[in-house]
Amino acid sequence: MNSHSIMAVPSVFAAFDEDGDGKVSVSELQRCMEATLGEDVSEEEAAAVLVAVDADGDGLLNQEEFSRLIARAGAQEEDDADVKRRCLREAFGMYASSSADDTITPASLRRTLSRLGSHELGVEECRAMICRFDLDGDGKLSFEEFRVMMMA
Structure with a gap:
């Protein structure tokens, strides 16, 4: 995660933490994922994402756990971009x-x-x-x- 992303985590976390309790619940995560992705996200999908980074097992994300989620998402985007670029390079090589x-x-x-x-x-x-x-x-x-x- 770059320094700009690290600085943005508290404000993004605050946006996800709709009730301001310092934790992001499954329903808060679901609503924000839908708004961010622009598509429906089931409660089960949001719960699976939450469980994947819920280190203390309380069923909620604190800011540190949320930061790990953001870092994972960023790494996945970079991986996807690398794969697309390699595929394009291979196709380009054919021509x-x-x-x-x-x-x-x-x-x-x-x-x-x-x-x-x-x-x-x-x-x-x-x-x-x-x-x-x-x-x-x-x-x-x-x-x-x-x-x-x-x-x-």
Whole structure:
């Protein structure tokens, strides 16, 4: 957890601790998770999250236990981001013209699409596909341009 996150924990904890008793209950956790995630969270799901970090076993989260929950959530987000980046890098490598060049050219895009069984596209059609996401105008896609395209 970075220093900004550590500083934010007391205010986030206070927001979750709706009744101000210094503890976060299952129902408080459930309501705040729903507000934060923007989707329904069952009482059972909230209880499972609470139990996972409830070190003293009182069925409530104090600020220290809540801090551990926030740290776990942050670590999970980082892990997810790393996995997505590795998968994107692997996909990018399939299309790249060579490992030394590390770009997707119209010719390398055409070659890979042909290997994947896509209907035959001409180099000009591949050039047009690349052009939409070629942010620096060099006629090829870098990994970052490919990442932007895949996230669009």
